[in-house]
Amino acid sequence: MYQVKEAFYTLQGEGAQAGRASVFCRFSGCNLWSGREVDRTTAKCTFCDTDFIGTNGINGGKFATAEALAQHIAALWPAPTGSEKPKATPYVVFTGGEPLLQLDAALIATLHSNGFEVAVETNGTLAPPPGIDWLCVSPKGNNPLAVTHGDELKLVYPQADAPPEQFSSLDFQHFFLQPMDLAPLHQDKTTVAETTAYCMANPQWRLSLQMHKLAGFD
Numbered sequence: 001m002y003q004v005k006e007a008f009y010t011l012q013g014e015g016a017q018a019g020r021a022s023v024f025c026r027f028s029g030c031n032l033w034s035g036r037e038v039d040r041t042t043a044k045c046t047f048c049d050t051d052f053i054g055t056n057g058i059n060g061g062k063f064a065t066a067e068a069l070a071q072h073i074a075a076l077w078p079a080p081t082g083s084e085k086p087k088a089t090p091y092v093v094f095t096g097g098e099p100l101l102q103l104d105a106a107l108i109a110t111l112h113s114n115g116f117e118v119a120v121e122t123n124g125t126l127a128p129p130p131g132i133d134w135l136c137v138s139p140k141g142n143n144p145l146a147v148t149h150g151d152e153l154k155l156v157y158p159q160a161d162a163p164p165e166q167f168s169s170l171d172f173q174h175f176f177l178q179p180m181d182l183a184p185l186h187q188d189k190t191t192v193a194e195t196t197a198y199c200m201a202n203p204q205w206r207l208s209l210q211m212h213k214l215a216g217f218d
Helices: 037-042 066-074 105-113 189-201 211-215
Strands: 002-011 021-027 061-063 091-095 117-122 134-137 149-157 171-179
Touching (some): 002 066, 021 066, 066 105, 171 189
Parallel strands (some): 117 134, 134 149, 149 171
Antiparallel strands (some): 002 061
16 A cells, blocks of 8 residues: 655746656654654654645545555646647656655556656665666765665755765765755745855755745646
C-alpha cells in the first residue's frame, strides 16, 4: 500500500532541474520527524516546512499496487493534443517526508514502462532501490548518510551540525546550497546573502533558490 499526501503537475522549483515540467508525488511520512509541531524540537530534523501527514492533499490517496499509483501519476501528465508528438519525456519527482520509506523497484519499473523518468529527493538516510534516473540527496543535520553518491547534493544552509565542507568530497555531479526558509512563502534576505557569499567563496557550490515560492506556484 502506497500512501500519497499529494500529487500534482508543476515545474521543478529547486536545484539542477529547476524549471522542468514535472509531476510531483509527495509520499506521507518521514523517518526524521513525525510531522507534528509538538514533536519538532526533539526531531532529528527540526526545520522542515512541509506537510506530509496523511493522504488528504490534492490528488492524495492510498494505492494498493504499483500499477494503480503509476496510472494515477500518468494521468497528471498533460496529453498531447491532436496529432502533436510529445516533445518532453514525462518526469515524476518523488518527495516527502521521506520518499524512500515507500518507493520501491516495482513502482519505478512500472513508471519506466509508462515512459517516465523517475527522480527522487531524499534525506539520504535510507538506501535507494535500483532504477532511479535522478537522485537528489538533501542531508539533514548529523543524521548518517546511507547515500554518498548520486546526481545532486542539495544542502539547506546554514546548518550548524551539517557544514558544506562535510559533504564536498562526496561523489555527486552537482552541489547546491539552498538558503534555509525561515518564514512562510519567502526566504530571509540575510540567509540568502550568507549562502550567496559562501557559494562565491567556494565555487564548487551553486546557489539554489525556491523558485516556486518566488514565482508563486506550487
